[in-house]
Amino acid sequence: MDTPWYDDPGKIMKTIVEGGLKGLNEVAHARHEAHYDRGERLNDYIIEGSWYTDSCGNWGKLQWPKGRPDLAFMLVLTPAGYNEFCVVTGLPTNWSASMAWELPPDGMVCDLCLEPWMIQDAHTAVVNRTYEDIPLERFAGKSLREVEKLIGAELSATVFLQPELMIQNPAYVGHANHPVFEDVVVRDEGERGWVYKANKDTYLVQPGDSGYFNVWTYRHPLCQENRLRKLETNYFEEIFTKSGYKQVVLNAIPNEYCGDPTCCGPWFLVRTEVGNFKVGWRKRVINLEWAGKGVGPERDLTHLFKGESTTLERDYVHAHGREKLIDYLRRIRNYQLTL
Ligand SMILES: [Zn+2]
Ligand SMILES: [Zn+2]
Structure with a gap:
């Protein structure tokens, strides 16, 4: 052959x-x-x-x-x-x-700068794979295949429904079959009426439907890096403000846990009215340093966190999530203001 x-x-x-x-x-x-x-x-x-x-x-x-x-x-x-x-x-x-399979499809653009992918640079694309629950009210009467195309064009992404539980509508709860398309099976999973394995060409979107979509975007490494830096800057800025800090200046520094800037956002040096900090994600905890190289002179703050079941060292503490970080930052600020 x-x-x-x-x-x-x-x-x-x-x-x-x-x-x-x-x-x-x-x-x-x-x-x-x-x-x-x-x-x-x-x-x-x-x-x-x-x-x-x-x-x-x-x-x-x-x-x-x-x-x-x-x-x-x-x-x-x-x-x-x-x-x-x-x-x-x-x-x-x-x-x-x-x-x-990190290959941008023909005609795909980077969803952040809208530049089209070419064969010369397609191998640099950073592929983000997410799921989105999208209300389909404005697509009523259209086929699921059309809807995938329209949302894909809006988001500059490869968009496709989950293969099995794909469409959800509270009006279908308690039905065994779809009220309009009788050969389509409905399943109650988690008390939501899910359309099971509908035909994408013949099933037409009904009022109240929402779809569970795979959304794949293809980004330039630099576009992705800038986006992550922006998101992370806003995230930590908001936390310091919420913790009562009045002067907050963030400077991005390389992430000291993850070396790939297209995967995780940067860490930050933060200057405030009560001294400097280094802050950033480390797996599922947030590392908060108040002294040390590049941060500032030694200061004794460990007594503020006695009894916390977390990693605590002379110069740093690990906060298990956003609320804990706000709590720790408040303790430090209140303490520093009494000195
Ligand atoms: Zn781009
Ligand atoms: Zn990472």
């Missing part, structure tokens, strides 16, 4: 050269369908030194401990061939592949 075009390095390259990001998506989807729909066994390839596509039609991205090497080349190689190429050209061979 002839090698199908999506498993032939020359034809894969031709599709990408001619089609750009559209071509790259065609290759990815053709390989996925070949394996998942027809059980075909494929070859593993590394495409343009950025993408990994495996024998089961999965799609991944290469990653390196020290970041992506800065070299653009257009080749489709087997992993062994790619490693030989790396040795010859001096590229690092300590790559791995994350098979999370």
